[in-house]
Amino acid sequence: MSPRTVVVIGNFDGVHRGHVELLRHAKASEPDPRLVAVTFWPHPMSVVRPDQAPPLLCTLEHRRELLLEGGVDEVVVVDFTPEVASWSPAEFVDRVLRPLRPARIVVGENFRFGFRAAGDVHTLAELGGDEFVVEPLGLVTDGTTPSSSTLIRHAVLDGDFGRVRELSDQVFRFTGVVVKGDQRGRELGFPTANVPVQPGFAVPADGVYAGWVRRLDGREPRWPAAISVGTNPTFGGVERRVEAYVLDRDDLELYGVEIAIEFYARLRGQVKYRGRAALIEQMQHDVEQVRHILHGA
CATH class of the missing domain: 3.40.50.620 (HUPs)
Structure with a gap:
């Protein structure tokens, strides 16, 4: 028995x-x-x-x-x-x-x-x-507020990942299989791993974030990344997706690979820029911010 x-x-x-x-x-x-x-x-x-x-x-x-x-x-x-x-x-x-x-x-x-x-x-x-x-x-609290999946969902949707870590002791992770995008990031000098947003799962508010990318097959350590959530309005995009640029790497072959995109901090909201030059300048600034934020994180 x-x-x-x-x-x-x-x-x-x-x-x-x-x-x-x-x-x-x-x-x-x-x-x-x-x-x-x-x-x-x-x-x-x-x-x-x-x-x-x-x-x-x-x-x-x-x-x-x-x-x-x-x-x-x-x-x-x-x-x-x-x-x-x-x-x-x-x-x-x-x-x-x-x-x-x-x-x-x-x-x-x-x-x-x-x-x-x-x-x-x-x-x-x-x-x-x-x-x-x-x-x-009884429910576990942080002194005043009980830990709950509902509160964590609200913090994720707000892009408040410091709060997510307070409530969960974890970095929020978004997973999916990398698909071929429009290649625009590569043309701009920032090749991204694109993961479509699946219905039914929590996704942060549209914007730019600092975080990491890791393969779920365990073959590599996690890489620091600048992450974008949204529809890419500068180029008239309509499909919502999560895109991650791994800092200083343009040699990664991730199509068809299941990855985890881990969110650490929000940089800014989604903005529609007037042309490629303005967007590239902002992306360069975002990457440096990500590098600074993740140093020692």
Whole structure:
């Protein structure tokens, strides 16, 4: 028979410091526990109320990676479908939790589950009976404000990456496969890696940022980069995308490669310039600002 486990449940979008504290506490709650994280994909709101679904902070693969780094031994992903949304709290416990043989389940104090969020921590404890202990944890705060994925999303959309790091202890990361762009950056002397904006994911406000680029295949260290988010209005662009110029590199072959673009600080908003010369001058200034900002970061 498989050993008993400690189970944590949540969306864990971004795996911020509140999530990490929950994992730490759960890991320490039982002697030699096997810690299992139960999470959901897609986000439940995208199924039950698509018009209110939040933009996600990270992909499922990145979420799994962050949970494992946080001390989880196994990540169980519930494929959240309309059928799952219709389960009663008892059905959720029977179908998802009991097979994991939990000795203890640790959740946030505001945890809700089951059809129309009918169940809470008291419901879970009643359904567990003598089979498992339910332990609710209060929200982690920075002294005044609880850490939450919602607050981090707002900070990302505002381009406030200092605030993102305060709330999450992480650098915000945007991932995607590099596609061939219009080659205009190369013509201007600043070749960029272009990643289209995918619906459903959080993207910073249009503007220019300092940050880094890294290949997700782990073949290279991260490179410092000047990052642009927007539609390239100087040349009449309409497609929103994220473009990253790796400082002092024009030899990178990244087409078809999955990369992470990491945002550290906002430089300025998006501006439409009068011609190439003005744009090149601004880009040169941006690159020097990025170099200064990232020095020692």
